[in-house]
Amino acid sequence: MIRLTPAPTTGLHGQLTVPGDKSISHRALMFGAIAQGMTEIENFLDSDDVLHTMRIFQDLGVQITQTGTHVRIQGQGLEHFQAPNAPLDMGNSGTSTRLLMGLLSKQPFDMTIFGDGSLSQRPMQRVLAPLSQMGAQITLTDGDKLPGVIHANQALTGITYEMPMASAQVKSAIILAGMQAAGQTTIIEKLPSRDHTERMLRQFGGQIQADHGVITLSQQPTLMGQHVVVPADISSAAFFIVAALITPNSEITLKNVGINPTRDGVLRLLRRMGADLTLTHVNDGYEPTADITVRAQPLHGIQITAADIPSAVDEIPILALAATQAQGDTVISGAAELRVKETDRIATVVAELTKLGADIEALPDGMIIHGGTPLHGSNESTLLETHGDHRIGMMNAVAALIAHQDVVMTGEDAMSVSYPGFLADLMQVMR
Ligand SMILES: O=C(O)C1=C[C@@H](OP(=O)(O)O)[C@@H](O)[C@H](O)C1
Numbered sequence: 234m235i236r237l238t239p240a241p242t243t244g245l246h247g248q249l250t251v252p253g254d255k256s257i258s259h260r261a262l263m264f265g266a267i268a269q270g271m272t273e274i275e276n277f278l279d280s281d282d283v284l285h286t287m288r289i290f291q292d293l294g295v296q297i298t299q300t301g302t303h304v305r306i307q308g309q310g311l312e313h314f315q316a317p318n319a320p321l322d323m324g325n326s327g328t329s330t331r332l333l334m335g336l337l338s339k340q341p342f343d344m345t346i347f348g349d350g351s352l353s354q355r356p357m358q359r360v361l362a363p364l365s366q367m368g369a370q371i372t373l374t375d376g377d378k379l380p381g382v383i384h385a386n387q388a389l390t391g392i393t394y395e396m397p398m399a400s401a402q403v404k405s406a407i408i409l410a411g412m413q414a415a416g417q418t419t420i421i422e423k424l425p426s427r428d429h430t431e432r433m434l435r436q437f438g439g440q441i442q443a444d445h446g447v448i449t450l451s452q453q454p455t456l457m458g459q460h461v462v463v464p465a466d467i468s469s470a471a472f473f474i475v476a477a478l479i480t481p482n483s484e485i486t487l488k489n490v491g492i493n494p495t496r497d498g499v500l501r502l503l504r505r506m507g508a509d510l511t512l513t514h515v516n517d518g519y520e521p522t523a524d525i526t527v528r529a530q531p532l533h534g535i536q537i538t539a540a541d542i543p544s545a546v547d548e549i550p551i552l553a554l555a556a557t558q559a560q561g562d563t564v565i566s567g568a569a570e571l572r573v574k575e576t577d578r579i580a581t582v583v584a585e586l587t588k589l590g591a592d593i594e595a596l597p598d599g600m601i602i603h604g605g606t607p608l609h610g611s612n613e614s615t616l617l618e619t620h621g622d623h624r625i626g627m628m629n630a631v632a633a634l635i636a637h638q639d640v641v642m643t644g645e646d647a648m649s650v651s652y653p654g655f656l657a658d659l660m661q662v663m664r
């Protein structure tokens with residue numbers, strides 16, 4: 234258990250570079266492992282989820298060395314993995330599980346995969362369904378959950394697949410299998426999900442087309458090792474952006490943040506709430522980046538609907554906290570995917586913010602937040618919980634900045650899934 238710290242009356246100040254993007258770090262390991270030759274990753278995210286992906290490739294015999302946030306991978310191609318000696322541990326990571334189910338679906342040996350208690354509750358049939366159509370031989374507990382077995386498999390065939398939900402993990406699993414499949418693979422997306430897999434495949438020399446929600450690819454040429462520079466994670470930066478917006482007298486700059494348009498929905502939504510965010514040093518590359526400067530300012534409630542969700546799916550908890558401080562109501566709908574994250578994030582956001590006196594109701598696919606409530610629980614001290622969910626832990630720590638009371642939290646270790654140094658960085662902008 235830890236005591237969370239209120240913000241100083243002078244607000245939050247300074248410049249901060251949050252750690253590397255989690256989605257991109259996972260993918261850099263995967264492409265580095267299947268390419269030929271050396272891949273170097275700079276600004277790699279050294280967090281629990283990504284380290285699970287790294288250890289899995291080491292268990293498959295890939296030479297990977299890490300020095301802080303610098304990683305070197307000696308890739309030998311998809312045909313040179315070795316059968317692991319033990320089951321592959323996915324930890325808490327949905328991204329590792331779903332992408333690797335696709336990537337490893339044509340290996341000549343069986344692999345058992347398992348995860349922690351939270352991951353073992355999360356739906357995997359969404360990946361199993363298209364991969365089975367492609368010819369993958371994967372068995373899951375009750376047809377949907379970990380643990381499971383990716384069976385040895387000789388052949389995959391391309392399919393045309395209309396995505397039943399917006400999910401970059403499902404889309405990426407199909408792409409990573411489609412790269413090894415005979416014939417063409419076509420994926421049809423109603424709403425665009427994050428496209429880091431497509432961008433990185435191109436960087437490694439692969440070919441993939443994307444046109445108005447239709448993604449096509451075929452068997453790939455040999456991919457070549459690359460130098461990948463990972464941007465700072467916008468999903469981590471979002472906690473500081475909202476912290477500065479709602480903490481009086483604050484002004485902070487987040488450096489080198491990834492602003493891929495399939496990921497930057499949080500910036501668009503905050504602007505719709507009235508936030509004035511300044512982007513400087515905008516850089517285009519395989520993944521665009523910018524510095525983001527934000528000051529404390531008044532916000533107003535908005536309607537957030539299904540089309541807004543995919544590009545901000547992991548930022549809804551911290552946006553909900555911002556909405557408690559906005560004038561008027563914020564209504565979030567079309568966000569049922571939140572129910573199948575590390576926790577049911579509709580339930581856990583409502584539970585935690587309610588403890589602090591927020592006026593917030595759960596909907597089956599979202600929430601209604603009646604804004605303008607000072608955060609103050611009914612007792613002298615409030616006990617918050619992460620529920621084992623890193624993003625709920627960071628939302629709680631930002632809420633505590635403006636809480637008019639003592640706040641303690643259990644389960645703080647969960648934050649190391651995506652941001653092990655979060656509390657230390659928060660202290661840094663409080664000095
Ligand atoms: O592809 C990825 O790296 C991710 C995709 C999203 O999940 P879904 O694909 O389930 O939407 C997101 O919530 C997760 O944090 C990371």
Ligand SMILES: C=C(OP(=O)(O)O)C(=O)O
Pocket residue numbers: 255282325326327328329547574575624651
């Ligand atoms: C949902 C998340 O990750 P994953 O699905 O990889 O566990 C997240 O980081 O918020």
